[in-house]
Amino acid sequence: MKAKGRVHKFGDNVDTDVIIPARYLNTADHAELASHCMEDIDAGFASRVNEGDIIVAGANFGCGSSREHAPISIKASGVSVVIAKTFARIFYRNAINIGLAILESEDAVAHIDAGDVVEVDFDDGSIINHTKGEIYCAKPFPPFIQEIIEKGGLLNAISGGE
């Protein structure tokens, strides 16, 4: 599986309140959540983001609330993968459980700039920066988590679906 898109870059400690403010948590509708994605940190994000685009961020991405609405809004906005130095643990779980691709790579975060066109190969964890002509490596997932991803999320994994 591969993803390719233009990069939107953010700093450290991007919290779930700025990813999807609580005033929009009165709905679970994916498209509506997507229309407010990143609203309190980058008001124009939802209108600028294109299908396949990539979020690159610093440490502790997704800290704060357990709201699954956060990874849902990112996924539904068309973002193909989030690359960060580290993820907050509940966000990490939620992303895997709902099938939003995430990768940890300090190297990639250090070298990728906003607007770069980046390609990710999930099979070997390589991150290719087409704009700069560089390649970075992501930390591979443990096999247990890879299995959840391959089965299309946690509920498929436990219910024997797909």
Next chain:
Amino acid sequence: MPMTMTQKILAAHAGVESVSPGDLIRVKLDMVLGNDITSPVAINEFEKAGFCEVFDKTKISMVMDHFVPNKDIKAAEQAKQCRCFAGCHGIVNYFDAGDMGIEHALLPEKGLVKPGDVVIGADSHTCTYGALGAFSTGVGSTDMAAGMATGEAWFKVPSAIRFNLKGALQPGCSGKDVILSIIGKIGVDGALYKSMEFGGVGLHSLSVDDRLCMANMAIEAGAKNGIFEVDEKTLAYCKEHGAGEPCIFEADQNAEYDEVIDIDLSEIVPTVACPHLPENTHPASELTEVKIDQCVIGSCTNGRLSDMEVAAKIFAGRHVAKGVRCIIIPATQEIYKECAKRGYIEIFIDAGCVVSTPTCGPCLGGHMGILAADEVAVATTNRNFVGRMGHVTSKVYLSSPETAAVSAVKGHICDPREVME
């Protein structure tokens, strides 16, 4: 291999002799929790995956607390969906307007959590119950759905940071000041993926409410869970609230920790976390130039009876400063009733405060006290992220109830020891 307290609880619930940090395990759950925001997503997933029955009607709690009493039509629809699901599946511990409370104050009060339990909740502050010697942690809605269906959850066994407490708190200081100081010291990802294990001789001087407040904010340091050694106070609390038979786990003497941090409680001062991260901590005494528009005393962090008592002592015979709105939210119906019985409500109203029925409301910028552009609040809540309580340019300062109440009276942030006897 020697184990920490958390590792022992996880091993017991996984049915294995021992576990090591990094092991991926499947554990049996004693309680699965959700609220009116996270449960609808879980219910959708549960039904989409084709599950027909919950694993145990007595081991699921659904608490309508975030946008309840319903703040708008959409919120009402979400609560309705939870109500229908709970009715259909015979969920015993379903709490709605009239008998609800803020979930993390309510579950301990109802005796639904006890030492040695494993609890997951689709709310990040589920880590609160570590105060009672349980392993409890926040998860998302999909994990909640899986937990409701199977009674199990997967975990990566965490390593731990040990906090050795000694001494006792000075007057005017509380558990909130301790946990804010700790987060200020280790940072918002200082305990990422780890357990924060609290013990030592100083632990016994902390009230159970102080411990609940501290464990509540373990997530604000990125931790998987916060957990306290069980002592006489824990057991007395659980007995008083009708919790079941406790199962006490103790860390092995030679358990390995990533780090051991000594905390002298007597050195803790009233502490405030400035915008926009809980790690931006400063002594309250250094922030007297910060004028406030609003004060909120409540939440799953500090809406307990002892918090109300502290506020009532400060507001008795005093008045909220001109131009400041002060919103007080007892965390459960029981606490609300006790506040009325003890005359606290009258004190609050005489002091010019708003007193609300239990709700998470303003803490997450939901309702009941949203901030306008550039407004400043001091709040006993747990997060001060950008836009957390309202407008994206508003600011939240996190503090203890002591500091918040005194600041409401003064109109600016103030060290409570200046006013308290």
